[in-house]
Amino acid sequence: MDNIYEALRESHETQRKLCRRLLRLKPGDPRALAAFDALRIELAAHAAAEERYLYAQILFDDMGLKSSRHALAEHHEIDECVEAMETVRDQPAAWRVHARKLSHEVHHHLREEERKFFQLSGKILTERQKVGLATRYRRDLDRMRAVVA
Structure with missing residues:
Protein backbone atom coordinates (compact mmCIF):
# COMPACT_ATOMS: atom_id res chain seq x y z
CA MET A 1 0.00 0.00 0.00
CA ASP A 2 1.25 3.44 -0.72
CA ASN A 3 1.45 6.22 1.81
CA ILE A 4 0.88 9.97 1.83
CA TYR A 5 4.47 10.70 0.83
CA GLU A 6 4.33 8.53 -2.29
CA ALA A 7 1.04 10.16 -3.26
CA LEU A 8 2.48 13.65 -2.77
CA ARG A 9 5.62 12.84 -4.75
CA GLU A 10 3.50 11.95 -7.78
CA SER A 11 2.05 15.46 -7.86
CA HIS A 12 5.48 16.92 -7.12
CA GLU A 13 6.86 15.22 -10.22
CA THR A 14 3.96 16.56 -12.29
CA GLN A 15 4.72 20.05 -11.00
CA ARG A 16 8.40 19.74 -11.86
CA LYS A 17 7.61 18.56 -15.40
CA LEU A 18 5.14 21.39 -15.94
CA CYS A 19 7.66 23.96 -14.68
CA ARG A 20 10.30 22.63 -17.07
CA ARG A 21 7.83 22.72 -19.96
CA LEU A 22 6.76 26.26 -19.09
CA LEU A 23 10.36 27.50 -19.12
CA ARG A 24 11.18 25.77 -22.43
CA LEU A 25 8.33 27.44 -24.31
CA LYS A 26 8.40 30.99 -25.61
CA PRO A 27 6.08 33.53 -24.00
CA GLY A 28 3.04 34.05 -26.19
CA ASP A 29 3.15 30.50 -27.54
CA PRO A 30 -0.29 28.98 -26.96
CA ARG A 31 1.45 25.89 -25.59
CA ALA A 32 3.07 28.08 -22.91
CA LEU A 33 -0.34 29.31 -21.83
CA ALA A 34 -1.62 25.73 -21.76
CA ALA A 35 1.39 24.65 -19.69
CA PHE A 36 0.83 27.52 -17.30
CA ASP A 37 -2.86 26.66 -16.93
CA ALA A 38 -2.02 23.01 -16.26
CA LEU A 39 0.60 24.06 -13.70
CA ARG A 40 -1.80 26.53 -12.07
CA ILE A 41 -4.45 23.82 -11.69
CA GLU A 42 -1.99 21.25 -10.36
CA LEU A 43 -0.47 23.69 -7.86
CA ALA A 44 -3.83 24.84 -6.50
CA ALA A 45 -5.33 21.35 -6.29
CA HIS A 46 -2.21 19.89 -4.70
CA ALA A 47 -1.89 22.70 -2.16
CA ALA A 48 -5.52 22.40 -1.06
CA ALA A 49 -5.40 18.63 -0.66
CA GLU A 50 -1.96 18.65 0.96
CA GLU A 51 -2.92 21.34 3.45
CA ARG A 52 -6.03 19.38 4.42
CA TYR A 53 -4.52 15.92 4.63
CA LEU A 54 -0.95 16.50 5.73
CA TYR A 55 -0.32 19.98 7.07
CA ALA A 56 -3.46 20.09 9.21
CA GLN A 57 -2.45 16.82 10.89
CA ILE A 58 1.03 18.10 11.62
CA LEU A 59 -0.18 21.48 12.90
CA PHE A 60 -1.78 19.68 15.84
CA ASP A 61 1.57 18.41 17.06
CA ASP A 62 3.87 20.88 18.81
CA MET A 63 6.88 19.38 17.04
CA GLY A 64 5.31 20.13 13.64
CA LEU A 65 3.87 23.58 14.24
CA LYS A 66 6.78 25.68 12.95
CA SER A 67 7.39 23.50 9.88
CA SER A 68 3.70 23.46 8.95
CA ARG A 69 3.47 27.21 9.18
CA HIS A 70 6.55 27.58 7.01
CA ALA A 71 5.16 25.20 4.38
CA LEU A 72 1.83 27.08 4.37
CA ALA A 73 3.70 30.36 3.86
CA GLU A 74 5.52 28.87 0.89
CA HIS A 75 2.21 27.79 -0.64
CA HIS A 76 1.07 31.41 -0.28
CA GLU A 77 4.23 32.65 -2.03
CA ILE A 78 3.59 30.25 -4.90
CA ASP A 79 -0.03 31.49 -5.10
CA GLU A 80 1.28 35.05 -5.40
CA CYS A 81 3.64 34.02 -8.21
CA VAL A 82 0.73 32.41 -10.08
CA GLU A 83 -1.34 35.57 -9.67
CA ALA A 84 1.55 37.68 -10.97
CA MET A 85 1.85 35.44 -14.04
CA GLU A 86 -1.85 35.85 -14.74
CA THR A 87 -1.42 39.64 -14.86
CA VAL A 88 1.40 39.52 -17.44
CA ARG A 89 -0.01 37.02 -19.95
CA ASP A 90 0.42 39.56 -22.77
CA GLN A 91 3.86 40.83 -21.75
CA PRO A 92 6.53 38.38 -22.99
CA ALA A 93 9.48 39.85 -21.10
CA ALA A 94 7.60 40.02 -17.80
CA TRP A 95 6.09 36.59 -18.43
CA ARG A 96 9.55 35.02 -18.70
CA VAL A 97 10.73 36.72 -15.47
CA HIS A 98 7.65 35.61 -13.55
CA ALA A 99 7.81 32.08 -14.99
CA ARG A 100 11.39 31.72 -13.74
CA LYS A 101 10.42 33.02 -10.30
CA LEU A 102 7.44 30.66 -10.12
CA SER A 103 9.58 27.70 -11.16
CA HIS A 104 12.22 28.63 -8.60
CA GLU A 105 9.64 28.90 -5.79
CA VAL A 106 8.01 25.60 -6.73
CA HIS A 107 11.32 23.72 -6.94
CA HIS A 108 12.54 25.24 -3.65
CA MET A 144 -9.85 19.80 -6.51
CA ARG A 145 -8.36 19.47 -10.00
CA ALA A 146 -11.92 19.57 -11.34
CA VAL A 147 -12.95 22.42 -9.02
CA VAL A 148 -9.92 24.60 -9.89
CA ALA A 149 -10.16 23.91 -13.63
Missing part, protein backbone atom coordinates in the same frame (compact mmCIF):
# COMPACT_ATOMS: atom_id res chain seq x y z
CA HIS A 109 9.33 24.29 -1.87
CA LEU A 110 9.25 20.73 -3.19
CA ARG A 111 12.91 20.14 -2.37
CA GLU A 112 12.53 21.49 1.16
CA GLU A 113 9.31 19.60 1.75
CA GLU A 114 10.73 16.27 0.56
CA ARG A 115 14.01 16.65 2.45
CA LYS A 116 12.76 18.16 5.72
CA PHE A 117 8.99 18.21 6.15
CA PHE A 118 8.42 14.61 5.12
CA GLN A 119 11.02 13.40 7.62
CA LEU A 120 9.57 15.46 10.47
CA SER A 121 5.97 14.53 9.74
CA GLY A 122 7.02 10.90 9.35
CA LYS A 123 7.98 10.94 13.02
CA ILE A 124 4.59 12.35 13.99
CA LEU A 125 2.25 10.16 11.93
CA THR A 126 1.68 6.46 12.45
CA GLU A 127 2.00 4.03 9.53
CA ARG A 128 -1.75 3.58 9.53
CA GLN A 129 -2.29 7.34 9.34
CA LYS A 130 0.17 7.62 6.44
CA VAL A 131 -1.77 5.04 4.44
CA GLY A 132 -5.19 6.49 5.28
CA LEU A 133 -4.08 10.03 4.48
CA ALA A 134 -2.85 8.90 1.06
CA THR A 135 -6.31 7.69 0.11
CA ARG A 136 -8.01 10.83 1.35
CA TYR A 137 -5.38 13.08 -0.27
CA ARG A 138 -5.71 11.36 -3.68
CA ARG A 139 -9.50 11.64 -3.59
CA ASP A 140 -9.39 15.33 -2.70
CA LEU A 141 -6.62 16.04 -5.24
CA ASP A 142 -8.77 14.63 -8.05
CA ARG A 143 -11.79 16.56 -6.83
Whole structure:
Protein backbone atom coordinates (compact mmCIF):
# COMPACT_ATOMS: atom_id res chain seq x y z
CA MET A 1 0.00 0.00 0.00
CA ASP A 2 1.25 3.44 -0.72
CA ASN A 3 1.45 6.22 1.81
CA ILE A 4 0.88 9.97 1.83
CA TYR A 5 4.47 10.70 0.83
CA GLU A 6 4.33 8.53 -2.29
CA ALA A 7 1.04 10.16 -3.26
CA LEU A 8 2.48 13.65 -2.77
CA ARG A 9 5.62 12.84 -4.75
CA GLU A 10 3.50 11.95 -7.78
CA SER A 11 2.05 15.46 -7.86
CA HIS A 12 5.48 16.92 -7.12
CA GLU A 13 6.86 15.22 -10.22
CA THR A 14 3.96 16.56 -12.29
CA GLN A 15 4.72 20.05 -11.00
CA ARG A 16 8.40 19.74 -11.86
CA LYS A 17 7.61 18.56 -15.40
CA LEU A 18 5.14 21.39 -15.94
CA CYS A 19 7.66 23.96 -14.68
CA ARG A 20 10.30 22.63 -17.07
CA ARG A 21 7.83 22.72 -19.96
CA LEU A 22 6.76 26.26 -19.09
CA LEU A 23 10.36 27.50 -19.12
CA ARG A 24 11.18 25.77 -22.43
CA LEU A 25 8.33 27.44 -24.31
CA LYS A 26 8.40 30.99 -25.61
CA PRO A 27 6.08 33.53 -24.00
CA GLY A 28 3.04 34.05 -26.19
CA ASP A 29 3.15 30.50 -27.54
CA PRO A 30 -0.29 28.98 -26.96
CA ARG A 31 1.45 25.89 -25.59
CA ALA A 32 3.07 28.08 -22.91
CA LEU A 33 -0.34 29.31 -21.83
CA ALA A 34 -1.62 25.73 -21.76
CA ALA A 35 1.39 24.65 -19.69
CA PHE A 36 0.83 27.52 -17.30
CA ASP A 37 -2.86 26.66 -16.93
CA ALA A 38 -2.02 23.01 -16.26
CA LEU A 39 0.60 24.06 -13.70
CA ARG A 40 -1.80 26.53 -12.07
CA ILE A 41 -4.45 23.82 -11.69
CA GLU A 42 -1.99 21.25 -10.36
CA LEU A 43 -0.47 23.69 -7.86
CA ALA A 44 -3.83 24.84 -6.50
CA ALA A 45 -5.33 21.35 -6.29
CA HIS A 46 -2.21 19.89 -4.70
CA ALA A 47 -1.89 22.70 -2.16
CA ALA A 48 -5.52 22.40 -1.06
CA ALA A 49 -5.40 18.63 -0.66
CA GLU A 50 -1.96 18.65 0.96
CA GLU A 51 -2.92 21.34 3.45
CA ARG A 52 -6.03 19.38 4.42
CA TYR A 53 -4.52 15.92 4.63
CA LEU A 54 -0.95 16.50 5.73
CA TYR A 55 -0.32 19.98 7.07
CA ALA A 56 -3.46 20.09 9.21
CA GLN A 57 -2.45 16.82 10.89
CA ILE A 58 1.03 18.10 11.62
CA LEU A 59 -0.18 21.48 12.90
CA PHE A 60 -1.78 19.68 15.84
CA ASP A 61 1.57 18.41 17.06
CA ASP A 62 3.87 20.88 18.81
CA MET A 63 6.88 19.38 17.04
CA GLY A 64 5.31 20.13 13.64
CA LEU A 65 3.87 23.58 14.24
CA LYS A 66 6.78 25.68 12.95
CA SER A 67 7.39 23.50 9.88
CA SER A 68 3.70 23.46 8.95
CA ARG A 69 3.47 27.21 9.18
CA HIS A 70 6.55 27.58 7.01
CA ALA A 71 5.16 25.20 4.38
CA LEU A 72 1.83 27.08 4.37
CA ALA A 73 3.70 30.36 3.86
CA GLU A 74 5.52 28.87 0.89
CA HIS A 75 2.21 27.79 -0.64
CA HIS A 76 1.07 31.41 -0.28
CA GLU A 77 4.23 32.65 -2.03
CA ILE A 78 3.59 30.25 -4.90
CA ASP A 79 -0.03 31.49 -5.10
CA GLU A 80 1.28 35.05 -5.40
CA CYS A 81 3.64 34.02 -8.21
CA VAL A 82 0.73 32.41 -10.08
CA GLU A 83 -1.34 35.57 -9.67
CA ALA A 84 1.55 37.68 -10.97
CA MET A 85 1.85 35.44 -14.04
CA GLU A 86 -1.85 35.85 -14.74
CA THR A 87 -1.42 39.64 -14.86
CA VAL A 88 1.40 39.52 -17.44
CA ARG A 89 -0.01 37.02 -19.95
CA ASP A 90 0.42 39.56 -22.77
CA GLN A 91 3.86 40.83 -21.75
CA PRO A 92 6.53 38.38 -22.99
CA ALA A 93 9.48 39.85 -21.10
CA ALA A 94 7.60 40.02 -17.80
CA TRP A 95 6.09 36.59 -18.43
CA ARG A 96 9.55 35.02 -18.70
CA VAL A 97 10.73 36.72 -15.47
CA HIS A 98 7.65 35.61 -13.55
CA ALA A 99 7.81 32.08 -14.99
CA ARG A 100 11.39 31.72 -13.74
CA LYS A 101 10.42 33.02 -10.30
CA LEU A 102 7.44 30.66 -10.12
CA SER A 103 9.58 27.70 -11.16
CA HIS A 104 12.22 28.63 -8.60
CA GLU A 105 9.64 28.90 -5.79
CA VAL A 106 8.01 25.60 -6.73
CA HIS A 107 11.32 23.72 -6.94
CA HIS A 108 12.54 25.24 -3.65
CA HIS A 109 9.33 24.29 -1.87
CA LEU A 110 9.25 20.73 -3.19
CA ARG A 111 12.91 20.14 -2.37
CA GLU A 112 12.53 21.49 1.16
CA GLU A 113 9.31 19.60 1.75
CA GLU A 114 10.73 16.27 0.56
CA ARG A 115 14.01 16.65 2.45
CA LYS A 116 12.76 18.16 5.72
CA PHE A 117 8.99 18.21 6.15
CA PHE A 118 8.42 14.61 5.12
CA GLN A 119 11.02 13.40 7.62
CA LEU A 120 9.57 15.46 10.47
CA SER A 121 5.97 14.53 9.74
CA GLY A 122 7.02 10.90 9.35
CA LYS A 123 7.98 10.94 13.02
CA ILE A 124 4.59 12.35 13.99
CA LEU A 125 2.25 10.16 11.93
CA THR A 126 1.68 6.46 12.45
CA GLU A 127 2.00 4.03 9.53
CA ARG A 128 -1.75 3.58 9.53
CA GLN A 129 -2.29 7.34 9.34
CA LYS A 130 0.17 7.62 6.44
CA VAL A 131 -1.77 5.04 4.44
CA GLY A 132 -5.19 6.49 5.28
CA LEU A 133 -4.08 10.03 4.48
CA ALA A 134 -2.85 8.90 1.06
CA THR A 135 -6.31 7.69 0.11
CA ARG A 136 -8.01 10.83 1.35
CA TYR A 137 -5.38 13.08 -0.27
CA ARG A 138 -5.71 11.36 -3.68
CA ARG A 139 -9.50 11.64 -3.59
CA ASP A 140 -9.39 15.33 -2.70
CA LEU A 141 -6.62 16.04 -5.24
CA ASP A 142 -8.77 14.63 -8.05
CA ARG A 143 -11.79 16.56 -6.83
CA MET A 144 -9.85 19.80 -6.51
CA ARG A 145 -8.36 19.47 -10.00
CA ALA A 146 -11.92 19.57 -11.34
CA VAL A 147 -12.95 22.42 -9.02
CA VAL A 148 -9.92 24.60 -9.89
CA ALA A 149 -10.16 23.91 -13.63
